[in-house]
Every structure is written in C-alpha cells, then in structure tokens.
Amino acid sequence: MPDTSHADRRRSSIGARRNPDAEAAILTAARALLAERGYAGFSIEEVARRAGAGKPTIYRWWATKADLLIDVYAAEKASHMALPDTGALWSDLLAYTRALWGFWRDTPSGSIFRALIAEAQTTEAALSALRDKFLPDRLRDLRHMFERAADRSEIRASEIDDLLGLYIGFNWLHLLTDRLADDAPAIERTARLIAGQPPGGS
Amino acid sequence: MPDTSHADRRRSSIGARRNPDAEAAILTAARALLAERGYAGFSIEEVARRAGAGKPTIYRWWATKADLLIDVYAAEKASHMALPDTGALWSDLLAYTRALWGFWRDTPSGSIFRALIAEAQTTEAALSALRDKFLPDRLRDLRHMFERAADRSEIRASEIDDLLGLYIGFNWLHLLTDRLADDAPAIERTARLIAGQPPGGS
Amino acid sequence: MPDTSHADRRRSSIGARRNPDAEAAILTAARALLAERGYAGFSIEEVARRAGAGKPTIYRWWATKADLLIDVYAAEKASHMALPDTGALWSDLLAYTRALWGFWRDTPSGSIFRALIAEAQTTEAALSALRDKFLPDRLRDLRHMFERAADRSEIRASEIDDLLGLYIGFNWLHLLTDRLADDAPAIERTARLIAGQPPGGS
Amino acid sequence: MPDTSHADRRRSSIGARRNPDAEAAILTAARALLAERGYAGFSIEEVARRAGAGKPTIYRWWATKADLLIDVYAAEKASHMALPDTGALWSDLLAYTRALWGFWRDTPSGSIFRALIAEAQTTEAALSALRDKFLPDRLRDLRHMFERAADRSEIRASEIDDLLGLYIGFNWLHLLTDRLADDAPAIERTARLIAGQPPGGS
DNA sequence: TCGTAATCGAGACGGTACGTCGTGTCTTGCC
DNA sequence: GGCAAGACACGACGTACCGTCTCGATTACGA
Numbered sequence: 099m100p101d102t103s104h105a106d107r108r109r110s111s112i113g114a115r116r117n118p119d120a121e122a123a124i125l126t127a128a129r130a131l132l133a134e135r136g137y138a139g140f141s142i143e144e145v146a147r148r149a150g151a152g153k154p155t156i157y158r159w160w161a162t163k164a165d166l167l168i169d170v171y172a173a174e175k176a177s178h179m180a181l182p183d184t185g186a187l188w189s190d191l192l193a194y195t196r197a198l199w200g201f202w203r204d205t206p207s208g209s210i211f212r213a214l215i216a217e218a219q220t221t222e223a224a225l226s227a228l229r230d231k232f233l234p235d236r237l238r239d240l241r242h243m244f245e246r247a248a249d250r251s252e253i254r255a256s257e258i259d260d261l262l263g264l265y266i267g268f269n270w271l272h273l274l275t276d277r278l279a280d281d282a283p284a285i286e287r288t289a290r291l292i293a294g295q296p297p298g299g300s
Numbered sequence: 301m302p303d304t305s306h307a308d309r310r311r312s313s314i315g316a317r318r319n320p321d322a323e324a325a326i327l328t329a330a331r332a333l334l335a336e337r338g339y340a341g342f343s344i345e346e347v348a349r350r351a352g353a354g355k356p357t358i359y360r361w362w363a364t365k366a367d368l369l370i371d372v373y374a375a376e377k378a379s380h381m382a383l384p385d386t387g388a389l390w391s392d393l394l395a396y397t398r399a400l401w402g403f404w405r406d407t408p409s410g411s412i413f414r415a416l417i418a419e420a421q422t423t424e425a426a427l428s429a430l431r432d433k434f435l436p437d438r439l440r441d442l443r444h445m446f447e448r449a450a451d452r453s454e455i456r457a458s459e460i461d462d463l464l465g466l467y468i469g470f471n472w473l474h475l476l477t478d479r480l481a482d483d484a485p486a487i488e489r490t491a492r493l494i495a496g497q498p499p500g501g502s
Numbered sequence: 503m504p505d506t507s508h509a510d511r512r513r514s515s516i517g518a519r520r521n522p523d524a525e526a527a528i529l530t531a532a533r534a535l536l537a538e539r540g541y542a543g544f545s546i547e548e549v550a551r552r553a554g555a556g557k558p559t560i561y562r563w564w565a566t567k568a569d570l571l572i573d574v575y576a577a578e579k580a581s582h583m584a585l586p587d588t589g590a591l592w593s594d595l596l597a598y599t600r601a602l603w604g605f606w607r608d609t610p611s612g613s614i615f616r617a618l619i620a621e622a623q624t625t626e627a628a629l630s631a632l633r634d635k636f637l638p639d640r641l642r643d644l645r646h647m648f649e650r651a652a653d654r655s656e657i658r659a660s661e662i663d664d665l666l667g668l669y670i671g672f673n674w675l676h677l678l679t680d681r682l683a684d685d686a687p688a689i690e691r692t693a694r695l696i697a698g699q700p701p702g703g704s
Numbered sequence: 705m706p707d708t709s710h711a712d713r714r715r716s717s718i719g720a721r722r723n724p725d726a727e728a729a730i731l732t733a734a735r736a737l738l739a740e741r742g743y744a745g746f747s748i749e750e751v752a753r754r755a756g757a758g759k760p761t762i763y764r765w766w767a768t769k770a771d772l773l774i775d776v777y778a779a780e781k782a783s784h785m786a787l788p789d790t791g792a793l794w795s796d797l798l799a800y801t802r803a804l805w806g807f808w809r810d811t812p813s814g815s816i817f818r819a820l821i822a823e824a825q826t827t828e829a830a831l832s833a834l835r836d837k838f839l840p841d842r843l844r845d846l847r848h849m850f851e852r853a854a855d856r857s858e859i860r861a862s863e864i865d866d867l868l869g870l871y872i873g874f875n876w877l878h879l880l881t882d883r884l885a886d887d888a889p890a891i892e893r894t895a896r897l898i899a900g901q902p903p904g905g906s
Numbered sequence: 907t908c909g910t911a912a913t914c915g916a917g918a919c920g921g922t923a924c925g926t927c928g929t930g931t932c933t934t935g936c937c
Numbered sequence: 938g939g940c941a942a943g944a945c946a947c948g949a950c951g952t953a954c955c956g957t958c959t960c961g962a963t964t965a966c967g968a
Binding site for chain 5 (some may be wrong): 311314318322354356357
C-alpha cells in the first residue's frame with residue numbers, strides 16, 4: 099500500500115446514521131489529494147482509497163464530484179477568510195483580494211476551486227451546484243462590502259450586483275489562467291477601478 | 301451505419317504526407333461533437349469514430365486534447381467576429397458583447413471555449429496555450445477598442461489593460477456559469493460601468 | 503502484489519486483431535484461479551489481475567462468465583479425455599466414467615464445470631451457453647459410444663438419447679454433490695444398469 | 705412504497721425472543737423473490753427490504769444463504785408432493801415425475817431448488833446441507849416406490865439405490881438446464897427405461 | 907522504375923476510473 | 938435481548954476512454 103496518509107483503518111459503522119469520522123476522513127483525503135495532484139489526479143476512487151472509505155459511502159453523501167468539492171472548499175474557506183472593513187471600498191477590496199489570492203495560492207483551495215469550475219463544464223449537476231448554491235453564498239458575503247460602500251455613497255446601490263460580477267470575473271480570470279502570483283500588482287489598480295477611485299490616490 | 305455526420309468513408313492514405321481530408325474530417329467531427337454533447341461528451345475515441353479516422357491519426361497531429369480544441373476554436377472564431385466602431389466605448393462594448401454572447405450561444409464556439417478553459421485546469425499544456433497564446437490574441441484585438449476610447453478621453457490610457465481584464469473576466473464568468481441567455485440585461489449595465497458612463501444615459 | 507503466477511507483464515497489442523498471448527494468459531489465469539479458490543473466488547476482476555490483462559480485453563472476447571468457463575473447460579478436456587472402445591457398452595461406460603471422474607477430481611475441471619452449472623442458474627446467457635452450446639457438444643461425443651452399442655444390438659437405437667440423459671444426469675448428480683471420491687463403486691453398478699447388463703456378470 | 709408483498713410495516717420486537725412474525729415475513733419474502741427473479745435476483749438485502757426486516761435479523765437466524773433457502777424449500781415441499789401407488793413402477797414414476805416437474809414449474813420451488821444447488825457450488829455449508837440432509841430425505845421418500853417395485857419383482861432389490869441415483873440425476877439435469885417444459889415427452893420414455901419396461905407397451 | 911517510407915483506417919492492448927450492487931458487521935433507539 | 942433501520946468497509950460488476958501498438962493498404966518520392 100503506497101499511500102500512508104489516510105486515516106486509521108477499520109473505521110466501522112456507528113449505527114444507522116452518518117459517521118462524522120468517515121465524513122472528516124473523506125474531506126481530509128479529498129483536500130490532500132487535490133493539494134498533491136490537482137484536479138487531474140482527483141478521483142472518487144483515490145479519495146476512497148486514501149480515506150479508507152468505501153466508494154458507496156462517498157456517493158451516499160455527495161451525489162456529485164462537485165458537491166464534494168464544494169464541501170471541501172467550504173471547510174477550507176470558513177477557517178481562513180474574513181471580510182475586511184477598512185472604511186473605504188477600494189481598500190476593502192485590496193485587502194480582501196490580496197487575502198483571497200494568497201488563500202488560493204497557499205492552500206489547496208485554489209486547486210479545489212479550479213476543479214469545481216472545471217467540473218461544472220462537464221456535468222450539468224456540477225454546474226447548477228456552482229451557480230445556484232456556491233456562487234450565491236459567495237455573493238451574499240461580498241455584497242455586504244459593497245452595500246457598506248453604497249451607504250457611504252462611494253458607489254450607486256443599483257450598481258452593486260454588476261460591480262460584484264466584474265469583481266468575481268476578475269478573480270476567476272486570474273485563477274483560471276494561473277496568474278495569481280505574476281499579476282499581483284493588478285489587484286490594487288483593479289480595486290481602485292471597481293471602487294471608482296482615481297489611480298494613485300490614497 | 302446510424303451516424304451520417306462524418307466524412308465519406310474509406311478515406312485512405314495519400315502517401316507519406318498529411319492528408320488534408322483527414323484533418324478536415326477530424327476538426328469537423330470535433331466541432332460537431334462539442335456542439336451536440338459539450339465537453340462532457342468530448343472524447344478522442346468519439347471524434348475518431350465520427351471522423352472515420354484512426355485514433356493514431358489524431359494523436360499524430362494533435363499531441364493533446366487542448367491542441368485539438370484550440371484548432372477547432374480558431375477555425376470557428378476567424379470567420380465570425382468583427383470589432384465595432386460606434387464612436388463611444390460603451391456602445392462599442394454593448395455591440396461587441398452582444399455579438400460575442402450570441403456567437404457563443406448560437407454556434408458551437410461557446411461549448412468549445414468552455415471545453416478549452418476546463419481542459420486548461422487539467423492539463424498544463426492547455427493552460428499555457430490558453431494563457432500565453434489565446435488570451436494575448438484576444439487582448440490585442442480588443443485593445444484597439446479601448447485605445448480609441450482613450451484617444452477620445454473616455455478612459456485613461458493607463459487603465460486600458462485593467463479594464464480589459466475586467467471585461468474579459470465578466471464574459472468568462474457568464475460563459476462558465478452558463479448565464480449567457482438569462483443575464484443578457486447585464487450586458488448594457490456592465491458596458492456602461494466599464495466605460496464609466498452613468499446608468500440610463502444615452 | 504500477492505499473486506506471482508501471472509504471465510510476464512507489458513504484453514501489448516499486436517495490431518487490430520486478437521492477441522493469442524493475451525487469450526492464453528487469460529485462460530491460464532482463469533484455470534489457476536478456479537483450481538485455487540473454486541467458483542466462490544472466481545471473478546473477472548481477479549482473472550484480469552492474474553493474467554496481467556485489462557478487464558475490457560476479457561469482456562471483448564467472452565461476453566459472459568460462462569463463455570470463459572466453457573473455453574477453459576474445453577481446453578482442459580481436449581487434452582485429457584478420449585472415448586474408449588472396448589467392444590461393450592458397459593465397459594466403455596466403466597472406462598469413460600472412471601476417466602471422467604478422475605479428470606474432474608484431479609484437475610481443476612471439476613471445479614470449472616461446477617462453476618459453469620452454478621453460473622447457469624444465475625444468468626440466462628450462461629444457461630443457454632450451457633444448454634445450447636456446451637451440452638450438445640458433449641452429447642455428440644458420447645453418442646458415438648451408444649451408437650456403436652446400438653449397432654451391436656446391446657441397446658435399442660430409439661433409447662440412445664434417453665440413456666444419454668440418464669448417464670449425464672448420473673454424472674452431474676455426483677459432481678454437484680461432491681461425491682466423486684466417495685461413491686466410486688456406483689460407477690460399475692450404474693454402467694451395468696445403463697447398458698442393460700446383469701449385475702456381477704462379465 | 706411500490707412493493708406491497710411484504711408484511712405489514714412497523715413490526716417490532718416482541719421482547720427478548722424470536723419473533724415468529726418476522727420469521728414468516730422473511731420466508732415469504734424470500735419465496736416471492738425467488739419466484740419473481742430467480743437465484744440471480746436473490747439477495748439478503750432484497751429479502752430484508754421486502755420483508756420489512758433488518759439484515760441483522762436475517763443473519764441472526766440464518767447463518768448462510770443456504771440455510772434460508774433450505775427453510776424456504778422445506779416449507780414449500782411439505783405441502784405438495786404425495787407418492788403415487790399405481791401398482792407398477794413405470795406408471796408410478798410417470799405420475800410422480802409429472803407431478804414433480806409441474807410442481808417445479810408452477811410454484812417457486814423449481815427456482816428455489818435451483819438456487820439451492822447453485823449455492824452449494826459456492827458455499828461448503830450449502831453443499832453439506834444439500835448432500836447430507838436434503839438428498840437423504842428425498843431418497844428415503846422415493847425408496848418406498850422402488851421397494852414396492854422390488855417386492856413385485858419388477859426390479860432387483862440390489863439395484864434400488866442406483867436406480868434412484870439415475871432417476872434423481874435425470875430430474876436434476878432437466879431442472880438445471882431449464883428443460884422441464886420442453887422435454888416433457890422424455891418423462892414417459894425415461895420412466896419405462898428405469899422401470900425396465902419395453903417402450904410403447906402398457 | 908521501383909523499393910522505401912510515411913500515411914491512412916481499424917481496432918486490440920493494459921490500464922484507470924466510473925457509478926452501482928451486494929456482502930456481512932456494527933450501532934442506535936424503541937419495545 | 939430482539940427488532941427495524943441503515944451506515945460502514947470492502948470488493949466485484951460491466952462500461953467508457955485513455956494513449957500505445959501493430960497490422961495491411963495505399964500512395965509519393967528518391968535512388
């Protein structure tokens with residue numbers, strides 16, 4: 099058995115209900131696998147092997163690969179990302195985007211999210227999971243940042259959704275083309291653009 | 301023989317050199333396959349089947365799936381998109397974006413491009429093709445539109461690249477989440493946002 | 503890797519036609535597996551593992567487990583069993599049955615045939631393979647023995663098929679209840695019964 | 705709930721002892737399942753589903769699948785078959801065999817018995833149950849028929865066991881190859897053969 | 907002029923992963 | 938302690954593609 103990173107073996111059922119140990123082992127294994135081999139090497143089969151879990155256990159709780167990816171990403175994100183409140187949209191965006199890109203670069207999360215988007219191009223179920231479940235969650239979080247800016251009259255309230263779209267598209271574009279490291283200076287310039295702040299100002 | 305979409309049968313070798321008929325048949329089959337079944341149903345196996353080609357013939361000329369996708373998309377794109385010149389950036393963007401989304405919706409190109417982006421999350425070669433060849437080409441084309449706007453003082457010249465990034469990200473986001481049809485009203489609002497045009501004005 | 507009995511690895515395709523090496527490796531592996539673990543331990547998966555073959559290669563050439571079992575049995579039988587011709591039906595039967603039971607006991611063939619019959623109780627395809635392909639072959643061979651006896655007027659020609667049925671049922675019954683070793687004396691008595699020979703006579 | 709063949713729901717424990725309702729529901733479900741889908745579709749899982757029983761309840765009372773099959777067959781057989789006494793062995797056999805084949809064809813018993821024999825080729829426990837318990841029972845019943853024939857000097861007393869073997873093998877052969885319906889004419893011819901009666905006579 | 911070489915369609919090969927099913931064990935919470 | 942329920946690890950099922958290989962045929966080109 100080549101891999102030793104999986105949980106302690108012979109974890110058994112704890113009755114007619116979900117075993118949190120199994121769930122944790124699967125999420126951990128999925129995270130590690132994506133970290134090591136990326137989406138290309140990500141398979142339910144291998145996750146099951148590493149987690150010491152049966153494939154049916156995975157399919158029982160996550161109907162699609164996307165559902166699993168979403169849970170892995172969510173567990174990751176919860177513990178890392180917080181919304182800044184600096185008093186100005188452009189500096190909020192600066193702080194948040196730098197944190198986000200760092201999070202994507204320095205944890206498996208970047209790989210996970212790229213996997214999720216790729217999966218959504220393959221499977222209809224994954225697409226609707228991404229669009230109808232994942233994205234709205236993300237938007238809800240970020241909208242607060244923009245709503246505060248609208249309260250401060252930095253942006254028009256009617257523009258919030260479209261600015262959010264531009265902002266998310268900007269991040270996706272850099273993630274999907276793997277330019278998170280190279281193009282970091284773009285963050286500040288783009289934050290100002292979105293916030294309607296003149297370049298170089300404070 | 302149930303499928304009739306492939307080229308006429310028994311196309312054979314034409315000697316010790318590449319057979320253009322075979323190449324055309326393969327590109328056509330790939331295009332049709334992506335149109336019908338999307339990236340999920342796109343396999344070298346099925347392309348070969350439809351093209352009436354041997355798999356080695358495909359692998360001989362296209363080392364990776366991404367290479368094939370690029371050629372298919374290139375053949376598609378060349379013949380369709382022209383840059384508008386309406387005299388104002390926001391209406392240029394409006395016209396171009398509506399044309400692009402229509403092109404993505406109504407031809408296989410949308411599926412093809414989605415496939416290419418997805419493949420780039422799996423295969424390093426696809427990623428660098430997308431980032432280093434594809435994206436610069438696209439930027440070069442569009443930059444003219446933004447440069448004209450800068451000449452007219454609608455936008456700052458220093459903002460061109462960042463606005464392009466926002467604009468492309470906006471398009472990708474809608475393509476990848478399959479919202480080209482539903483979210484068409486966003487085009488006008490976003491075109492104004494990018495062009496710095498107040499909402500509702502002419 | 504626990505099993506070492508499989509053929510030398512990395513046997514590849516020899517073109518667009520059946521590879522006899524692969525076929526031989528698969529039949530050998532199937533035979534060995536049945537010899538070691540019986541029908542209970544017999545799986546296509548394990549045969550593929552031992553043969554160093556891909557599962558699709560097996561499914562390509564043997565549509566059902568029964569087809570594979572039949573080929574394994576046939577290869578075995580061809581090299582071991584010959585029809586005797588002693589000049590009298592009862593001694594022909596005596597010789598043949600003793601050889602058959604020995605063949606069933608001392609080679610994997612007994613296990614193979616038991617597996618085949620069991621499989622026929624599970625799968626409709628296996629049943630028809632057994633009944634319409636295997637059994638007629640077996641009957642054709644044996645019928646010669648009975649026809650010679652009819653020519654010698656030992657039995658009526660009209661009884662041949664029914665005597666064959668009785669004879670085969672007798673053998674099956676002992677095979678399926680694993681009484682080939684214990685009940686060997688029954689062979690002689692039953693040979694006489696079938697041949698219409700009084701007990702104890704020469 | 706689509707299937708209605710199982711017992712009334714929410715049958716619960718009746719305390720620290722075996723619940724006869726549960727046992728009956730399980731046997732009934734097993735019988736029905738074998739009737740509908742044969743050995744191929746017979747699984748503990750499905751029996752439990754239909755019976756509205758937990759799997760452990762089944763495993764608690766029947767250690768192996770064979771044990772369950774035996775109980776199902778026993779419950780079935782008891783109520784149906786009677787030994788004929790026509791005054792001649794060949795007509796006894798004729799009557800009994802016709803009844804037996806009809807019983808096997810028209811009730812789940814044929815499927816059950818086929819399942820039992822198949823299971824005996826996989827599981828040692830099933831084999832010994834079949835050989836050491838089942839078969840002797842059957843032989844004991846039938847032997848009376850042959851003993852009466854010996855008393856009437858139709859057959860030799862010393863031949864009884866071997867004729868029984870031939871007779872049972874004949875029946876098994878037709879059951880296992882699913883020729884109970886097609887080959888009914890063989891019954892009369894074989895009955896005469898076993899009874900030493902010339903063909904066509906009365 | 908003719909052998910050589912690279913092309914073609916075809917399809918078998920060893921593999922990996924898919925998603926489903928059944929196995930026998932285990933635990934819960936009710937009776 | 939029996940019961941229904943159902944989760945668990947495991948492993949086989951049969952299928953789809955992967956990328957590689959070898960065939961036999963079909964030309965073009967260089968010696």
